[in-house]
Amino acid sequence: MTNLMNAVLQLKVQYIGSMGLVAEIRDAALAALSVDRKTEFEQYLTPENVARQAVSLFTPDANPVRILDLGAGTGILGAETAVSSAQGSSLTAVEIDGQLAALADQTFEHVGVTHQVVCGDALSVLLEPVFDRVILNPPYKKITPISLATESGYVPVSNLYAAFLVRAVCALRPGGECVAIIPRSWMNGEYFAPFRKWLFSVCSIDVIAVYGSRQDHFKDSSVLQEIMLLKVSKRRQCSVVSVYNGIAPLDDLRNKGHRDAILDDLLVGSSRILRIQVQDALLASLPTLAESGLWVSTGKLVWFRNRDILLDRPARDALPLYWPDNAGLLEASHPLMSSRREQWVDEKAYGRHVVLPVGSYCLVNRFSSKEQARRVMPSLLSSTVPFVVDNKLNYVHQGTSRNTIPLDRELAVGVTMWMSSSLVDAWYRQVSGSTQVNATDLRELPIPPRHALLEIARCLPVKDKPSHENVDRVITTVLERLNR
Known part of the structure; x- marks a missing residue:
């Protein structure tokens, strides 16, 4: 990593005034990470095009905003968010890996945003609920079930990405927005039912964007996972949820066709499974398998x-x-x-x-x-x-x-x-x-x-x-x- 830091310093002059260095730092860090280290921290660093897509989901704001990049890696998500935000915005980043935290600091210096990089565990660092925008691509690892304290009680989680998302939402101010790059698995299954119940109770689900391929989004990291972009805001549920189904990493989501749906029309059953389409009319009047005595x-x-x-x-x-x-x-x-x-x-x-x-x-x-x-x-x-x-x-x-x-x-x-x-x-x-x-x-x-x-x-x-x-x-x- 020391050689990588020296290369970054040399590249800064070449990339003044552009986001090119930000992507270079990410790509070089990914190449330098050992397999053991990737496995330990689940370090699947966000590609530039996916980062740009995620950031494009934030509502434009002419006023300075406070940004949190949770599990920042090399800082590409925080940097993209800062560049798209108003002059005077500030950024806090949390990253557990000291070497990556140092690279994130270089990234944020390059884009010229006022920033603070905290080297620590995102699940234990003290975060006040003051942020206007939280962005994250958390680790996807399963964990021994834990319960996280929130203002509305304890939330049981059994996967790191769900735990990170709980911390992210808790760090939002009222009305603040969070965009997460996460697996789609939280939307169904019994394990995630308590997490879904909590999320629906404290947030508005604003955008669901599911990738059409399980590998194109993180192709250079060999990740085989059905990934989505999720945007939530800390307020009562909006009247519609924008749903993008089958997106590709190079799509411009601002000009991409999508459907608007009522959240309740996408929910299934008592465990509140979240669908990506309104149910087919031929199925709408049918009872469930359990209701049928099976x-x-x-x-x-x-x-x-x-x-x-x-x-x-x-x-x-x-x-x-x-x-x-x-x-x-x-x-x-x-x-x-x-x-x-x-x-x-x-x-x-x-x-x-x-x-x-x-x-x-x-x-x-x-x-x-x-x-x-x-x-x-x-x-x-x-x-x-x-x-x-x-x-x-x-x-x-x-x-x-x-x-x-x-x-x-x-x-x-x-x-x-x-x-x-x-x-x-x-x-x-x-x-x-x-x-x-x-x-x-x-x-x-x-x-x-x-x-x-x-x-x-x-x-x-x-x-x-x-x-x-x-x-x-x-x-x-x-x-x-x-x-x-």
């Missing part, structure tokens, strides 16, 4: 805790074991001879409370990426013997979280076909930005009434392996009849 649970076998009961060949009293590989296109199969995974468990599984009863279910793979043809990948499972499901699969049944009750086969077929439709795929892409297909989210999935699911099953026998086009055609016809 339930989604997660497979009970965690394989690495139960290695001693796994069997690679059947034995007396052995039970079938279903992995994601067994959950094929629309119908599960067992045993899967091509699999390297053990296909059975011994009878000790009964004592581990992992065995499911005889009957029919819809299996859903818990992991899928944005790039896959289908986010929700369902398979019908009809078993004539008790069996075990791996923890990487969800399963739909008609019991409760404590009591698994299988579905009638025809109903299980209808549920499987429904979940394989384009309508469900689009719905899930609008509510989930993570690779996990959460049971919590699936419980909020709109689903036709049972008589309609049975009609779908009769029109689409699983044994016929109906095409996606045929599934969509039948389901659209059934829904249109329901909505008449």
Whole structure:
């Protein structure tokens, strides 16, 4: 880093009066950071074009503003914010890495903003609620759950980026604005439900801008994450939320088309999942899966805790074991001879409370990426013997979280076909930005009434392996009849 600092001093003359040096410092620091150091601090430094996009979301103000750059890195976000702000604005930056903090100081000197760089932990540095603008690209690491104190009580968080965002919002003055470059995963899932509840209660969600690719925004850092720009302001909720879906790093958001929506129209269920689109009209009148008397649970076998009961060949009293590989296109199969995974468990599984009863279910793979043809990948499972499901699969049944009750086969077929439709795929892409297909989210999935699911099953026998086009055609016809 010492050589990098010397290079920065030499470049300052070349870049007087421009933002070129700011980007040069960022790029050079990224190249100099070791893999271990990036891992330790989750240092994915913001590219210049993404920084410019984020800053463009702030409301123009002719008056000087107080800026906070939280987790500043080399200071590119704070510098972009300062350059776009009125003369006389001031900047405070917090950065835990001393070497990067020194580079941030050089960055801010170059752009000529009155500034203070605090070398410390953003979660423990004392920050008064005086800032007009807070900008941040926080680390994205999962953490042991902690609770952060705020004016409205304690907020439990289990990820560093959520913790940073709590600190950022708390540092805003009334009416102040915050723009964050964060993963989209906070918008859904049970883990983030308390955080969402708190955020909606203290802020106005003003702008949601989701990138179309999981890698283009931080291409030089090899980050594979569904990232978004979030703008909030410390006031009552505005009448509309501006939503940009599928943006690219080079887009000028000031001239980019977007949709305005009422926040309540984007929220789903009691856990307040936040969508990126208003729900399709064909789904609007349908009850959720949970309201329909169905339930989604997660497979009970965690394989690495139960290695001693796994069997690679059947034995007396052995039970079938279903992995994601067994959950094929629309119908599960067992045993899967091509699999390297053990296909059975011994009878000790009964004592581990992992065995499911005889009957029919819809299996859903818990992991899928944005790039896959289908986010929700369902398979019908009809078993004539008790069996075990791996923890990487969800399963739909008609019991409760404590009591698994299988579905009638025809109903299980209808549920499987429904979940394989384009309508469900689009719905899930609008509510989930993570690779996990959460049971919590699936419980909020709109689903036709049972008589309609049975009609779908009769029109689409699983044994016929109906095409996606045929599934969509039948389901659209059934829904249109329901909505008449």
